[in-house]
Amino acid sequence: MREIKFRAWDKKENDWYNPQHKISLMPNGDIYNGEYDEVQNDRLIVVFFTGLRDKNGVEVFEGDRVQTGYKIRNKTSGEIREDYHVDVVTFGYREGADYESDSFYGWLFGVYPLNTPTGYKNPYWDCLEEKFEVVGNIYEGLLK
Numbered sequence: 001m002r003e004i005k006f007r008a009w010d011k012k013e014n015d016w017y018n019p020q021h022k023i024s025l026m027p028n029g030d031i032y033n034g035e036y037d038e039v040q041n042d043r044l045i046v047v048f049f050t051g052l053r054d055k056n057g058v059e060v061f062e063g064d065r066v067q068t069g070y071k072i073r074n075k076t077s078g079e080i081r082e083d084y085h086v087d088v089v090t091f092g093y094r095e096g097a098d099y100e101s102d103s104f105y106g107w108l109f110g111v112y113p114l115n116t117p118t119g120y121k122n123p124y125w126d127c128l129e130e131k132f133e134v135v136g137n138i139y140e141g142l143l144k
Helices: none
Strands: 006-010 023-025 031-033 044-053 059-061 064-074 080-094 104-109 125-137
Touching: 006 023, 023 044, 031 044, 059 064, 080 125
Parallel strands: none
Antiparallel strands: 006 044, 023 031, 044 059, 064 080, 064 125, 080 104
């Protein structure tokens, strides 16, 4: 079972909301916090944990910028290729292109379903490096 977690970006403080204060999410979407007994929808942005961790064990949250990709070597020629890119994690719906089964509703990495790499398998190329790493978020920018 996936662990349910969230964190909140405090737009007023321009920082992550102090976790020692309680946050309440109401069924209608209103956000309350422990400091004020009033709705904080204009101040706090709540982002949810995807249930995934990157290669360093860092939890992946909605709004995180994740770098993913491969470094591979051709088994015959020795040619090395790298294919890395950074995109933002969101939750939403992806319309299928040609097949109804291509449609997807859930955690997205850009326009693709978000998942951790399961191993690059190709009879002509060896995988030298597989990357799945949180490198920042849309609130603080890049961390590295």
